[in-house]
Amino acid sequence: SSICPPQIKGKLEHFISRKAMNIDSLGEGKIEMLYDNGLIHSIADLYDLNQNHLLGLEKEFESEDGKVRKMSFREKTTNNILTSIEASKAIPYPRLLFALGIRFVGETVAKKLTEAFPSVDLLMKADKEALIAVDEIGDRIAESVLSFFADPESHKLIERLKNHGLQLEIINSVTQLSNVLEGKSFVVSGVFSQFSRDEIKEIIEQHGGKNVGSISSKTSYVLAGDNMGPAKLEKATKLGVPIISETDFLQMLST
Known part of the structure; x- marks a missing residue:
């Protein structure tokens, strides 16, 4: 890949951050550990993780006081991580678009884009003219969005996120995802x-x-x-x- 590890880690850290997908049980250290163990190279890899991948992972690191400490994934940590990742599938489309880390697409721009193009499929088909017709979207943002979706890797990523059941369209009426809470x-x-x-x-x-x-x-x-x-x-x-x-x-x- 043309992206060096710090950029990949940066993308992953942005994706899990509070204002994005808010996967709060994963932090910088844990992301690094998963990356270094070859378990995640892309955002979508998070959704392939299971108990067998995580349980028992260990890493030694030097803390600020100079002592060598050990970080290990025990059952409780593993369950918290997998529960948080599963919960993030319900995060609405505007926040997911922001989480993808497209250059110049902050929270406000992501909201504007998802209002104008209520599904990722529509956004991927939009040309420059359609993009700059959206309030507050200028040449710079439009070109960044076009460049992101022109990359075949982005298409693969979107396809994998769809297959994992993430929210890639605006849901106006309540869409039934399951009936596990029926009668409650x-x-x-x-x-x-x-x-x-x-x-x-x-x-x-x-x-x-x-x-x-x-x-x-x-x-x-x-x-x-x-x-x-x-x-x-x-x-x-x-x-x-x-x-x-x-x-x-x-x-x-x-x-």
Whole structure:
């Protein structure tokens, strides 16, 4: 490949970053470890990872105090990484486009492009004239987008991301992704680390669940983020409604 390792690692680190795919259980050190072990060379390789690849991986490194320390992937770390990667498949198309790391395509530009071209297939077919007709898109951005999609490697990448079920189009109505939450009702409260509250509610509906505004004895779960209101906590406890975390919720989806 014409890309040297630091550029590949940089692309991967951008892809997993908070404002992009927010795969928060992977950081710079872990990305480097996966790369050095030959497990990831491209963004799409993340979605091929499984327990067998990760469990037991080890790396020794020198910490700031000069001591040699060891980083190893135990079962809990491995599960957290795979759960985060799986959850990122629900990240909306505008954030995924930003995550691809196309030069000059920041968060705002990614939103504008996905509004004008509501699927990646439409964006890939757009010519320069169509691109610069979009508000705030000038020659420089248009040429960068054209250059990215002119590369056969980008086509292979998009194809692999599609096959892994990532969001490569704008979903206007709720698209059913599974029925694992069918018959279950949720009250969502507090602040979450991986998704916004609205995104969590949409994910519940995409998997057949129902959002309700207030807690009753019929509520299946209270999905609690940080800073959940004490009154809701008290009511859920009093009525015996199970209180689950964002991690518990994401694990429900992957069962």
